[in-house]
Amino acid sequence: MTHIPFADQPHEDHHPTSFVAKYVWSQDHKVIAVQYSIIAIFVGVVALVLSAFMRLQLGFPDTFSFINPNSYLQFMTLHGMIMVVYLLTALLLGGFGNYLIPLMVGTRDMVFPYLNMLSVWFYFVSVLVLLASFFVPGGPTGAGWTLYPPQTILPGTPGHEWGIILMLASLAIFIVAFTMGGLNYVTTILQARTHGMTLMRMPLTLWGIFTASMMGLLAFPALLVSAVMMALDLLAGTSFFMPKLVSLGDSLDYSGGSPLLFQHLFWFFGHPEVYIVALPAFGMVSDVLATHARKNIFGYRMMVWAIVIIGGLSFLVWAHHMYVSGMNLAFGFFFATTTLIIAVPTALKVYNWTLTLWQGNIRLNSPMLFAIGFVFTFIHGGLSGLFLGNVIVDVPLADTFFVVAHFHMVMGVSTVMVLFAAIYHWYPLVTGRLLHEGMAKLHFWLTFLGAYAVFLPMHYLGFLGVPRRYFAMGDTLFLPQSAHTLNAAITVFALVLMVVQVVFIVNLIWSLRHGPKAGHNPWGATSLEWQTPDVPPAHGNWGARLPVVHRWAYDYSVPGAVQDFLPQNMPDEEVERLAPDTDSAVESKS
Amino acid sequence: MNPFRKIMEKPWDPSAEESAMALAIGPGTQYAGQRLMLHIFLVIVSVVFLLMFATFITHSQFPGFQPLAGEPWSPFANTTALWLNTLWLALSSLAMHVALIRLRHDAATQALWAMLLAAFLAAAFVLAQFSLWRTVSGMGYALHGNPANSYFYLLTAVHALHLLGGLFVLVRAIWLLWRGAETARMQTSLSLSTTYWHYLLVLWALVFFLLTRSPETYRAIAVFCGLG
Ligand code: HEM
Ligand SMILES: [Cu+2]
Numbered sequence: 147m148t149h150i151p152f153a154d155q156p157h158e159d160h161h162p163t164s165f166v167a168k169y170v171w172s173q174d175h176k177v178i179a180v181q182y183s184i185i186a187i188f189v190g191v192v193a194l195v196l197s198a199f200m201r202l203q204l205g206f207p208d209t210f211s212f213i214n215p216n217s218y219l220q221f222m223t224l225h226g227m228i229m230v231v232y233l234l235t236a237l238l239l240g241g242f243g244n245y246l247i248p249l250m251v252g253t254r255d256m257v258f259p260y261l262n263m264l265s266v267w268f269y270f271v272s273v274l275v276l277l278a279s280f281f282v283p284g285g286p287t288g289a290g291w292t293l294y295p296p297q298t299i300l301p302g303t304p305g306h307e308w309g310i311i312l313m314l315a316s317l318a319i320f321i322v323a324f325t326m327g328g329l330n331y332v333t334t335i336l337q338a339r340t341h342g343m344t345l346m347r348m349p350l351t352l353w354g355i356f357t358a359s360m361m362g363l364l365a366f367p368a369l370l371v372s373a374v375m376m377a378l379d380l381l382a383g384t385s386f387f388m389p390k391l392v393s394l395g396d397s398l399d400y401s402g403g404s405p406l407l408f409q410h411l412f413w414f415f416g417h418p419e420v421y422i423v424a425l426p427a428f429g430m431v432s433d434v435l436a437t438h439a440r441k442n443i444f445g446y447r448m449m450v451w452a453i454v455i456i457g458g459l460s461f462l463v464w465a466h467h468m469y470v471s472g473m474n475l476a477f478g479f480f481f482a483t484t485t486l487i488i489a490v491p492t493a494l495k496v497y498n499w500t501l502t503l504w505q506g507n508i509r510l511n512s513p514m515l516f517a518i519g520f521v522f523t524f525i526h527g528g529l530s531g532l533f534l535g536n537v538i539v540d541v542p543l544a545d546t547f548f549v550v551a552h553f554h555m556v557m558g559v560s561t562v563m564v565l566f567a568a569i570y571h572w573y574p575l576v577t578g579r580l581l582h583e584g585m586a587k588l589h590f591w592l593t594f595l596g597a598y599a600v601f602l603p604m605h606y607l608g609f610l611g612v613p614r615r616y617f618a619m620g621d622t623l624f625l626p627q628s629a630h631t632l633n634a635a636i637t638v639f640a641l642v643l644m645v646v647q648v649v650f651i652v653n654l655i656w657s658l659r660h661g662p663k664a665g666h667n668p669w670g671a672t673s674l675e676w677q678t679p680d681v682p683p684a685h686g687n688w689g690a691r692l693p694v695v696h697r698w699a700y701d702y703s704v705p706g707a708v709q710d711f712l713p714q715n716m717p718d719e720e721v722e723r724l725a726p727d728t729d730s731a732v733e734s735k736s
Numbered sequence: 737m738n739p740f741r742k743i744m745e746k747p748w749d750p751s752a753e754e755s756a757m758a759l760a761i762g763p764g765t766q767y768a769g770q771r772l773m774l775h776i777f778l779v780i781v782s783v784v785f786l787l788m789f790a791t792f793i794t795h796s797q798f799p800g801f802q803p804l805a806g807e808p809w810s811p812f813a814n815t816t817a818l819w820l821n822t823l824w825l826a827l828s829s830l831a832m833h834v835a836l837i838r839l840r841h842d843a844a845t846q847a848l849w850a851m852l853l854a855a856f857l858a859a860a861f862v863l864a865q866f867s868l869w870r871t872v873s874g875m876g877y878a879l880h881g882n883p884a885n886s887y888f889y890l891l892t893a894v895h896a897l898h899l900l901g902g903l904f905v906l907v908r909a910i911w912l913l914w915r916g917a918e919t920a921r922m923q924t925s926l927s928l929s930t931t932y933w934h935y936l937l938v939l940w941a942l943v944f945f946l947l948t949r950s951p952e953t954y955r956a957i958a959v960f961c962g963l964g
């Protein structure tokens with residue numbers, strides 16, 4: 147049998163020429179990455195606007211007539227679902243995964259380019275189906291992003307007829323899209339690495355993306371199964387999740403189903419999902435920190451193992467989202483324990499990021515600022531997570547704003563911080579131009595401080611007992627007047643925070659034309675994506691010959707070397723060594 | 737390099753010997769990529785079915801659950817029809833295997849016939865499953881009747897969908913081979929399809945097993961899996 151190695155796949159020689167083949171029906175991973183990113187950022191903005199509506203209602207109740215209890219729930223559901231699935235998952239894996247994997251492993255494209263193209267189009271359709279639910283009778287579903295039955299499909303929940311069907315259909319399409327993409331990411335990393343690129347020489351970004359893709363492939367099926375079974379309950383009258391119940395005075399035909407079963411399935415997907423979003427972010431932030439501190443990442447092997455162990459353990463903690471579901475206490479104890487164990491590798495990573503910075507030659511540019519901002523917000527969200535991981539603390543705090551504050555800090559703000567760091571870091575590679583640094587720094591400070599102003603006070607509201615998913619507090623006696631004032635203040639900060647993002651969007655568009663030319667490798671980075679012959683990389687990435695890898699991705703400030711950094715594809719012969727006496731002088735200084 | 741060595745590597749100090757070893761490995765072949773993708777895909781399908789099995793076993797412990805086998809009047813008290821369907825699928829798998837062996841011996845025509853037979857038998861299986869549906873629903877066991885019925889339709893339908901997907905790929909391969917495609921290329925494609933076929937046979941056997949157990953066996957499985 148003759149087998150064709152990926153390096154010489156025949157499809158490289160016919161470069162697409164027409165506009166449509168190049169930018170619309172493209173099989174080039176870089177174009178697909180940009181398509182993914184643009185769609186994701188667009189729905190992300192939709193979700194942001196929805197949160198503005200919610201904040202307006204919470205801060206200034208009885209002021210806005212277009213927000214009623216039903217629409218509040220609909221905004222909340224769509225906001226949560228879009229942010230977690232359609233923005234973060236799609237942008238991190240579909241966007242950054244697609245762009246970086248082939249470049250970082252030193253290959254010309256994904257292993258299955260056609261499948262990759264289908265993936266982005268399925269994603270696009272899933273977004274259209276989701277947004278269509280705003281225009282159907284009854285509007286989108288308002289069941290909360292967790293979609294718990296039985297209330298999801300009962301009259302009384304907004305969107306219980308059309309909205310929920312579109313939501314389930316959209317999720318199913320998204321999962322198909324993700325699976326086609328994920329199979330590509332995993333196979334490309336395992337099979338298409340260039341000569342010399344061993345697994346342990348890969349940048350941590352790849353480890354994060356690889357583990358997250360693997361987890362996504364195994365976790366999304368749980369959501370698919372629950373979506374299919376719920377759709378059958380809704381459309382065919384089966385009783386997978388629906389118990390015998392009376393609704394609005396009518397006894398329904400359901401009997402024998404178990405809502406709890408849905409919760410298990412959902413969180414078997416839902417918790418790993420948190421890490422599907424977090425692990426690529428962990429990886430990317432490691433590389434940004436190392437590059438801009440001009441130091442190797444502290445404890446590389448430990449970091450790799452931490453990523454893999456976190457990935458594995460996160461399949462064993464799902465029921466910590468269900469402490470208040472009436473489960474067996476022994477169960478609760480088991481899940482509290484696994485939850486606290488997962489904190490160990492996570493904390494290790496935080497130490498290693500901090501130690502990477504220690505005595506580094508830090509450049510405080512915009513990617514670095516966002517990366518450091520991430521370390522702060524992640525520590526913060528992680529600590530409140532330790533509180534909630536304990537059954538006894540969680541029970542009073544569950545379903546209060548403390549939880550809202552926690553998950554926004556840990557997976558909303560932190561991940562978004564990394565996304566900004568990554569965009570500021572890799573934009574010069576994608577477009578060939580640098581972003582405007584002044585605007586970028588303004589964007590950072592306002593976003594960082596704004597995020598704290600919005601989400602820190604929410605912890606306090608949670609302690610007071612302000613419930614989440616409530617349209618209005620009304621004249622609740624246990625809430626002091628100050629809680630209402632605080633709510634109004636949060637809303638003002640949130641609106642400012644949102645308006646600030648305009649600076650970012652303007653910067654992205656303005657710099658496309660007017661940013662200073664980036665040239666080759668503006669940051670002096672070692673990993674392969676910066677070593678392509680053309681910037682931005684051309685179709686096929688590498689010109690005539692694939693790169694050959696001689697070292698790991700973190701050779702910054704190597705003792706004895708003249709160069710400040712050694713790219714991964716630099717052979718040993720090209721490294722200029724210092725004369726022996728100066729060598730020891732450098733060594734004693736550091 | 738063995739896997740243990742791979743993860744124990746110290747990437748920051750590439751001794752000359754290890755570097756040379758690293759350079760020796762490079763990008764895999766397209767076939768290796770496709771095979772890896774198929775294997776991961778099979779793991780995903782297994783997860784889908786495992787989750788459905790787990791919820792099925794959980795349901796079997798709820799009051800009001802009426803298994804489809806066990807009592808003499810229940811639809812699967814007599815499993816002849818199920819065994820017959822199994823036979824179609826098993827023969828189809830066998831035909832695939834024969835086709836692969838014939839192709840390896842460069843007997844393209846014989847392989848083509850075996851593949852046609854496999855496709856035909858697989859289609860027969862899907863039709864037979866469909867007629868089984870008709871029989872069961874004719875006996876009054878509707879989709880929405882009892883969770884056990886729902887699972888019967890759900891599991892067989894999802895299994896059949898996977899088989900239809902495979903059938904689509906197989907028919908395409910038959911077409912290509914008929915048009916005189918290179919045997920070497922068809923061999924890789926056929927060997928992947930054959931793996932998929934065998935997998936679906938095992939999967940069907942599991943579905944069959946699970947749907948026709950008695951309440952006592954469900955109880956035992958549930959206790960064993962900690963779901964009871
Ligand atoms: C300026 C940014 C944001 C603001 C002001 C904001 C605000 C809100 C508000 C007011 C709620 C409803 C709370 C309730 O009534 O229970 C909410 C829910 C939620 N948000 Fe955000 N959010 C923001 C960004 C994000 C991001 C980036 C994520 C991504 C993880 C996210 C994920 C969620 C989720 C999952 C829910 C829960 C929805 C549910 O309970 O069903 N949010 N957000
Ligand atoms: Cu969790």
